[in-house]
Amino acid sequence: MSDFDRRSVLKAGLGGAALLAGPGIVPVRAAEWTNTPEPNASIRVLRWKQFIQAEFDKFAEQTKKFSEKTGIKVKLEAESWEDIRPKAAVAANVGAGPDLIVGTLDDPFKFPEKLIDVTDVADYLGKQYGGWYPVAERYGKKGNNWIAIPQGATGGCLNYRISHVKAAGFEEFPKDTAGFLKLCQALKKNNTPAGFALGHATGDANGWCQWALWAFGGKVVNDKNEVVLDAPETIAALEYVKQLYATFIPGVLSWNDSNNNKAFLNGELSLTLNGISIWTVGKNSPDPKQQEIAKDMNHAPMPIGPVGVPTEQQNVLVYYGYKHSKYPKAVKEYIKFMMDKENYDAWEVASNGYVSPPLPAYNDNPVWTSDPKITPYRDCLKRCRDNGYAGDLGYASAAVMGDFVVVDMFAEAASGQATPQEAAKRAAERAKRYYQV
Amino acid sequence: MAVMAEPVAAQVKRSSLWSRAFESRNFLGAMFMVPAIAILILFLAYPLALGFWLGMTDTKIGGVGRYIGFQNFVSLSKDSVFWLSVFNTIFYTVFASIVKFAIGLYLALLLNERLPFKSMLRAIVLLPFVVPTVLSAIAFWWIYDSQFSIISWVLIKAGLLTHYIDFLGDPWNARWSVVLANIWRGVPFVAITLLAGLQTISPSLYEAANLDGATNMQRFRHITLPMLSPIIAVVMTFSVLMTFTDFQLIYTITRGGPINATHLMATLSFQRAITGGNLGEGAAISNAMIPFLVAAILLSFFGLQRSRWQQGGRD
Numbered sequence: 015m016s017d018f019d020r021r022s023v024l025k026a027g028l029g030g031a032a033l034l035a036g037p038g039i040v041p042v043r044a045a046e047w048t049n050t051p052e053p054n055a056s057i058r059v060l061r062w063k064q065f066i067q068a069e070f071d072k073f074a075e076q077t078k079k080f081s082e083k084t085g086i087k088v089k090l091e092a093e094s095w096e097d098i099r100p101k102a103a104v105a106a107n108v109g110a111g112p113d114l115i116v117g118t119l120d121d122p123f124k125f126p127e128k129l130i131d132v133t134d135v136a137d138y139l140g141k142q143y144g145g146w147y148p149v150a151e152r153y154g155k156k157g158n159n160w161i162a163i164p165q166g167a168t169g170g171c172l173n174y175r176i177s178h179v180k181a182a183g184f185e186e187f188p189k190d191t192a193g194f195l196k197l198c199q200a201l202k203k204n205n206t207p208a209g210f211a212l213g214h215a216t217g218d219a220n221g222w223c224q225w226a227l228w229a230f231g232g233k234v235v236n237d238k239n240e241v242v243l244d245a246p247e248t249i250a251a252l253e254y255v256k257q258l259y260a261t262f263i264p265g266v267l268s269w270n271d272s273n274n275n276k277a278f279l280n281g282e283l284s285l286t287l288n289g290i291s292i293w294t295v296g297k298n299s300p301d302p303k304q305q306e307i308a309k310d311m312n313h314a315p316m317p318i319g320p321v322g323v324p325t326e327q328q329n330v331l332v333y334y335g336y337k338h339s340k341y342p343k344a345v346k347e348y349i350k351f352m353m354d355k356e357n358y359d360a361w362e363v364a365s366n367g368y369v370s371p372p373l374p375a376y377n378d379n380p381v382w383t384s385d386p387k388i389t390p391y392r393d394c395l396k397r398c399r400d401n402g403y404a405g406d407l408g409y410a411s412a413a414v415m416g417d418f419v420v421v422d423m424f425a426e427a428a429s430g431q432a433t434p435q436e437a438a439k440r441a442a443e444r445a446k447r448y449y450q451v
Numbered sequence: 452m453a454v455m456a457e458p459v460a461a462q463v464k465r466s467s468l469w470s471r472a473f474e475s476r477n478f479l480g481a482m483f484m485v486p487a488i489a490i491l492i493l494f495l496a497y498p499l500a501l502g503f504w505l506g507m508t509d510t511k512i513g514g515v516g517r518y519i520g521f522q523n524f525v526s527l528s529k530d531s532v533f534w535l536s537v538f539n540t541i542f543y544t545v546f547a548s549i550v551k552f553a554i555g556l557y558l559a560l561l562l563n564e565r566l567p568f569k570s571m572l573r574a575i576v577l578l579p580f581v582v583p584t585v586l587s588a589i590a591f592w593w594i595y596d597s598q599f600s601i602i603s604w605v606l607i608k609a610g611l612l613t614h615y616i617d618f619l620g621d622p623w624n625a626r627w628s629v630v631l632a633n634i635w636r637g638v639p640f641v642a643i644t645l646l647a648g649l650q651t652i653s654p655s656l657y658e659a660a661n662l663d664g665a666t667n668m669q670r671f672r673h674i675t676l677p678m679l680s681p682i683i684a685v686v687m688t689f690s691v692l693m694t695f696t697d698f699q700l701i702y703t704i705t706r707g708g709p710i711n712a713t714h715l716m717a718t719l720s721f722q723r724a725i726t727g728g729n730l731g732e733g734a735a736i737s738n739a740m741i742p743f744l745v746a747a748i749l750l751s752f753f754g755l756q757r758s759r760w761q762q763g764g765r766d
Contacts, residue, residue, distance in 0.1 A: 100725040106513030107730075124728040125513025213619075214706035265597020267709035268619030277598045409511055409728050416726035417532075418708075425710045431622070440531060447526060448727075 045141035047350060049134065055344035056087040060102075061116035062095035062331065065168070065291040069365030073352075076361060080351045086344045095329075096216060096271075099416075105336060113339035114348060119415070120153065120400070120407040122162040122334040129161045130335040130342045135350050136160035143355060143375035150372035152400040152407060153330045163349050167328035168289045169370035169394035170221045171313040178206040178284035178310075187314040191229055194317040195257055201284050202261035208285035209262045209277060211269035212425045217329045218271050219421045220401070222287045222316070224327035226258075227251045227420060228399060229319025234414055234445050235405035241449050243423075244442035250320075252427040252434035259428035267425055279304050287316070290391050294366050313390045315397055324397035331369065370394035410448040419444045505734035512728040523735035532711050533736065536719040540740075542626060543715060544694045547633040551690055552683075554634065555641025560675075562642070563649045573643070580639035588703035591632040595619050595704070619705055622712030629713050632700055637693070641686055648682030649675070688751035692744060716740050 059077070064070035070092065077088050091112070093101060098117045105111030106125035122129055136154055140146050146154070150164040172187070179187060182200035198208045211218040227233065231247035259266070263283060265273075274286040279296055281303065286292075296308030316326050333352075335345035351357060355376060362369065363381045367388040371377060372395055382392040402411030414420070423441035426432040432440065472478045506523055510516025527533045562573055579587060594601055595618035603615035618628045652675065660670050698717040701707065707714035707722065714722075716736055724733020 100721075103512040103725050103728065124511065128513045213708040263598075264615065265617050265620040267621070268595075268597055268617070268625065268705065270706065273597070276596075280598065282598055413723075413727035413729060416728065417722060418711075422532075422710055425708075429710070431710055444530070444532065447530065448729075 045138045047134075047138045049343055049346055049350070051084060051086055051344040051347045052341045055085075055341035056089070057113040057339065057341050057344050057348060058089045058091070058111075059114045059116070059348065060091045060093060060098060060112040062098060062118070062168075063092040065289065066294055066365055066368050069361070069368055072361045072364030076352060076357050077348075079357075080348060084344075084347060084351075086341070086347065088348065095331075102334075105338075109336075109338040111338075112336070113341060114333060114335045114345045116165055116331060116333050118332065119330055120402060120412045122332060123156060123407045124409050124412050126156050126161045128337055130337055130339065130345060131159050131161065132163050132333075132335065132346060132349065133158075133160045135163055135346050135353075138350060139163070139353055139373065143373045145374070147372055147374060147395045147398075149330070149395055149398045149400050152402075153332055156407075162332040162334040163353060164372035164395075165331040165333055165353070166369035166371050167330045167394050167398065168217070168368060169391040170217070170287050170289060170326070170328055171315060171390045171394070173278060173286050173288045173292050173311060173313055175206070175284045175307070175310050176312050178204065181206070187312070189317055191254065191317050191319040195254065195261075198258055198261040198285065206284040207261060207263040208258075209266050209269070209274060209283050210258075210287055211271065211274060212259070212266045212421065212428065213269045213273075214418050214421065215270045215273075216415075218269070218274060218287055219418070220415055221327050221329065223255075223421050223424045224399075224401060225316045225325055226255050226319075226424065228325035228327070228403065229317070229321060230254060231319075231321050233404050234411075234420065235402075235449060237404045239405035239410070239449055241442055241445045243445055244438045248423075248438045248441075249434045252424065252437060255424050256428050256430075256434065267429055279307060281307060290366065290368055290388065293387060294368070312387055315390055315393075325399060326394065326397045327401055328370065328394050328398040330372075330395070330398070330400075367391050405449075410445075413448040414445050417444065417448070502734050502737055505731055506738040507735075508731045510730040510734075512725070512730060516731050519731070523732050524739070527732070527735060527739065532714065533719065533739075535711050536707075536714040536716050536736075537739075539626065539713060540695060540715045540717075540743075543630055543633065543697070543713075544691060547630045547637065547694050548687065548691050550630075550634050551637040551641050551694075552687060554638050555686075556645055558638065558642035559645035559649055560671075562646050573646075576642050577639045579635050580643075584636065584699040585703055587636055588632065588700045591628075591635075591700070592704045595628050620709055622709060625705055625709055625713050629701055629704060632704060633694060633697060636700065637690060640693075641690055644686045645679065645682060648679050648686075652678045684751045688747060691747045695740065695743060695747070 074090055077090050081088050095118050098115060099121055102115050102117050102121055106128040153164050154160045154162045174187065178201060179197065181204055182197055184197050188194045188197050201208050210222045213219060227248060230251035232245060232251045234241060234243050236242045274283060274288055275292050277283040278286055278292050293308050293311050296304040299305055315324065318324055333349045335342060339345055358376060359379045362379050367381050370391055377392055382389055400407055401415050419441050423437045427434045427437040507518055507520060508516030509519050558576055562569065566572060593599065597615060597617055597620055600615060600618060603612065606612040617624060619625045656674050657670055660674055696717050697715060698721065701713055701715050701718045705713045707718045716739065720733045720736035723736060724730045
């Protein structure tokens with residue numbers, strides 16, 4: 015009996031419950047939420063601009079519902095998520111502006127002391143729905159406290175033309191980097207090329223370049239935040255991408271986040287990294303050519319490299335409220351309301367699976383299985399690493415990404431502007447300038 | 452009562468001093484200058500001083516920086532991307548300014564002649580200046596698109612090309628492409644300002660030259676150019692300053708890519724300060740632009756001095 019004390023029984027019980035809660039079967043326990051918003055509260059919310067209109071409409075509808083229910087007035091504004099970053103920075107710096115921002119990645123880690131502590135919201139959601147994905151926790155938590163609540167990720171998967179991949183000799187989409195290279199080479203040979211952004215495209219270029227770096231064991235920093243970019247693993251990744259680049263459609267060095275969408279829907283591209291928007295736009299387009307392309311499309315996770323585990327980088331979206339807000343409790347109430355499963359699910363359905371959820375319990379939403387083409391987007395955060403890997407999220411990780419250090423390194427090596435060795439060395443020097451601080 | 456009388460007397464004395472001061476032309480002049488000086492200090496001197504200060508600190512977004520002296524500049528001096536942006540800025544400014552001047556002068560001379568539909572032509576010349584910069588930048592972004600470029604499409608349809616031109620994907624193509632966009636955008640300013648200058652030149656000078664049998668080239672060289680030089684100095688100063696500090700065109704068309712080949716100091720400053728979060732370094736990059744800008748202003752200043760001398764004034 016001594017082997018089964020109360021503590022171990024409790025542990026086993028919680029573990030089992032957590033296992034069940036993981037796939038979204040049951041919540042661990044009904045969490046308590048005690049928050050009394052300030053009377054006559056009024057908040058200003060700035061969020062990322064929609065790629066899918068129905069998604070934003072639903073978000074606005076939910077916001078209205080929130081106001082009706084709580085009496086808290088919400089002024090909702092939207093900006094391109096590229097433009098939110100400067101606005102968020104200015105708001106943090108001057109102590110005025112929106113009360114709440116739904117922005118991207120590690121922006122909150124650039125000014126954590128300016129943000130409302132949202133640990134209670136995170137704890138509530140985590141307990142209520144069986145825990146966060148580890149990467150979501152990384153994007154929300156600084157030390158022991160949460161400074162942001164992950165909304166999900168505008169999931170990035172490989173978008174490909176089924177018929178072109180089959181014509182290239184692949185019945186199934188390759189799951190490893192070696193097969194992926196062979197596929198790209200065969201697509202090029204058939205004059206139905208792949209194309210991945212290598213310009214200063216924050217979402218797409220960073221997304222696939224970080225994947226490639228990590229897939230071969232490379233990383234900007236180690237777990238002590240020491241720059242280790244100039245390493246054989248990085249060179250291997252650069253050599254690999256150099257071979258991939260040779261198979262790409264011309265012009266990718268200039269591509270920003272919208273180029274691949276346009277080229278794909280124009281029938282000039284067979285394979286790229288993107289959110290689900292190409293397919294959704296094509297499916298809903300009045301143009302029969304685009305509808306045809308959407309029918310011939312499918313999605314797949316990024317292939318696994320020599321490291322043997324998924325190494326995706328995703329555009330994670332985060333809620334963060336400012337301390338300068340006069341109504342911090344109203345801000346937290348709003349986040350909690352929008353993240354509650356019932357509301358989140360309805361919004362997710364409207365967005366057609368545009369945002370990959372940060373809580374595994376939300377994976378049971380029927381939208382993910384309503385069409386098998388949507389399913390790969392469901393698990394984006396499960397396969398994802400944070401962009402500070404293997405170090406901390408913070409000023410330096412955000413700066414390295416904001417300054418396109420990794421993207422420029424791949425672009426230099428791939429285009430032959432520098433050898434892989436030179437490119438890795440130069441990028442390491444650039445990264446060191448940020449990590450020295 | 453005596454106790455009360457003394458402060459009243461002092462008040463009267465002060466009041467009369469105040470009144471007398473306002474009767475002084477010098478004092479009144481100074482008082483009229485106060486609002487202007489306050490505006491200059493608040494909106495020009497303070498931001499500039501703040502920029503200088505930030506450049507000497509390690510300020511991050513949302514944080515309070517500490518003074519680090521010239522450390523940002525030392526760090527930038529070892530930064531290959533910074534030096535590339537300096538090169539790009541000088542390249543962009545020199546080529547765009549020269550071509551803008553040449554085309555602007557040509558258009559000004561043309562529009563100064565008796566032409567049919569002259570007013571309409573002047574309006575057309577002004578069009579690029581009227582369109583918001585971001586809109587024209589988006590238009591150029593489409594014109595240079597790697598898959599949908601109208602230029603490539605026309606050339607291919609005409610059988611002159613087999614592949615689309617990689618306008619923005621090749622470093623040198625991208626540099627020339629953004630220079631061209633800036634030229635299109637900047638020519639109207641040069642043309643219209645020079646046209647205004649041309650119209651101040653007295654026709655009697657040309658009539659006298661005609662009587663003396665001067666050729667067109669001689670008239671241009673000995674009358675137009677000297678008379679226009681003060682305007683040229685002003686126009687070129689502004690043109691150089693605006694080109695050197697350009698941000699919107701580059702940020703919209705290339706965001707500094709490919710591989711930083713079109714990053715200007717202004718765009719790099721924004722990227723480092725706002726996107727990267729390092730306000731101190733971003734400010735230092737902006738401060739590094741100042742010597743170049745001062746040089747351009749000094750050049751113009753001496754140009755103006757010289758033209759005053761040419762007109763018979765004293766240096």
